[in-house]
Amino acid sequence: MRRFLLPAALVLAAILPAASVAPAAAQQAAITLASTTSVDNSGLLGAILPQFTKESSVSVHVLALGTGQALDVARRGDADLVLVHDPEAEEKFIAEGHGVNRHQIAWNDFIVVGPEADPAHVKGGHDAAAAFTAIAKSAAPFVSRGDRSGTNALELRLWRAAGIDPKSGAGSWYRDIGGGMGQALNAAAAMPAYTLSDRGTWLSFKNKGPLLVTIEGDPHLINRYDVIELDPKKHAGARLDAAHRLAAWLVSPEGQAAIGAFRVDGEALFQPSAASPR
C-alpha cells in the first residue's frame, strides 16, 4: 500500500496547485502597463490604480522596469500601454511607429544624492553638470544605473554637458552597477557614493544611510512622466480600448487629482501636469 503513497501524493500535489493557479490565469481580462520603477516602487500606481479599476472595471498589471526596457517590452507587443520618463527614447519609440498619443501626466525632479561627508564639495549647489565635473575631478565614487533607464539616460546627458567621458573612471570612481534605482541607492549608501535619483524613489527609499540630497533645483533636472498609447497599425493584438481608457483617465481631472493627492510622509511626490505640461 505504502508504495502507492508517493505517486498518489504527487498526483494530488499536481491537481491542487494547478487548480489554484488556473482561476488566477483566467481572471478578468487585464491590461499590462509597462512602466518605470520610479512610479511603481514609490507606491504611486498602487495608490491610484485601484480607483481607475473601480470606475472602469479594467484591472491593470504593472510591469516596473527601466524606461528602455519598458519601451522594448511594448515594442515586442507584450504591453498595452507605457508610462515612462525619457523624452529622447520616447520620441524614438514614436518615430519608429510604435506609439501614438503621448501625454504628460506628471512631473517631479531629479536630484543628485551623495555622502554626508561630501568629498567633491558639491553640497547645496543648483548646477548638476558643474557638480558632475567636481565629482569627476575629485574622483569621488559615483554610482551609475547603467541600465538604459530614463534616469540613466539623463545621467549620460549630464556627463556630455559637463564634457566628461565617465567611462574613463570605470574601474575606479565611476561604478556602473547595471541595476534599478533602488539597487543604485543601496549601493551608493554602502560605498558611499554620489548618484542621480528621481525624487519619488528617493523620498520613499528606506535605506538612505549616510546619503543626503546634494544638488537640486537645476532646470535640467526636471523629470517628466508621459503616457504613450500603442499604434494600432503595429499592435493590433494589444487591448487598446481598455488601454486608451486608462490613458484618458490619467489625464482626466479625476486621475490628475489622484496623482496630486499621493503623499509619502506628507510630501507630494508627483505634480500632476496634464493641463499645463512642463
Place this chain on the structure above:
Amino acid sequence: MLSAAFASPDLWPIICLSLSVSLSATTMAALIGLPLGAALAIWRFPGSRVVVIGANALLGLPPAVVGLALYVLLSHSGPLGALGLLFTPAAMVLAQAVLALPIITALTHRAAEDLWAAYGDALMDLGANRWRAVPALIAMGRLSMLTAVMAGFGRTISEVGAILVVGGNIAGYTRTMTTAIVLETSRGDLPLALGLGLVLIGLTVMVSAAAFAFAGRPTW
C-alpha cells in the same frame, strides 16, 4: 523583521502563489523526471548516456537564461506568443519546471542505477518486465526519489531570475516571495525583505518536513 513581514497585508496571497507555482512546477518536473530517471537506469539505448550527461550538466542551468529563452518564446512577437502566457503564473510554472527537471532526472537516475544493479535481476526473475520495473524502482527508492523531488522543489521555491523575467513581478498577480524580497530590497526596506526571507525559509522547511513525514521510513 518577522513582524514587518507578517504585518504586510499582501503576505498570504504571495505565499499562496509561491507555493502553488513551485509545487506545480515541481510536480510537472517529477511526473517526467522520476520515470525518465528510472527508465534511463533500466534501458541502455544509443544516446542514453548523452541524456544522463546532459541532465547532470543542466543541474547548473542558469535561471536567468531559462527565463530569457522562455520570454523570447512566449513574447507576442515570438513563436508561442498566441498562447498569451507571458507575465502569467502559468509561464512561471513552465520556467521553474524546466529548471527542476534536470535535477529530478539526474538524482533519480543516480539512485535508480544503484537499485537496478542490486535488484534488477531479482526483479526480472520475479516476472517483472522492464516497463513494470520503472514504478518498482521508484517505489523501492522512494526516499532517494523524494530527495530528488525536494531538491527540485528547493530550486523552484528559491528561484527568482527566471520568474522575474517571465512573470514580471506584477503586484497581486505574479508577485512571489522571492520577487517580493528583491522588490523590498530595491525599496531599501531591508527589515521587511529579511523578514520575508525568513518566512520563505520556514515555508521550505515545512514543505520538506511534510513530504518526508508522508513518505515514511524505508521498508527494505
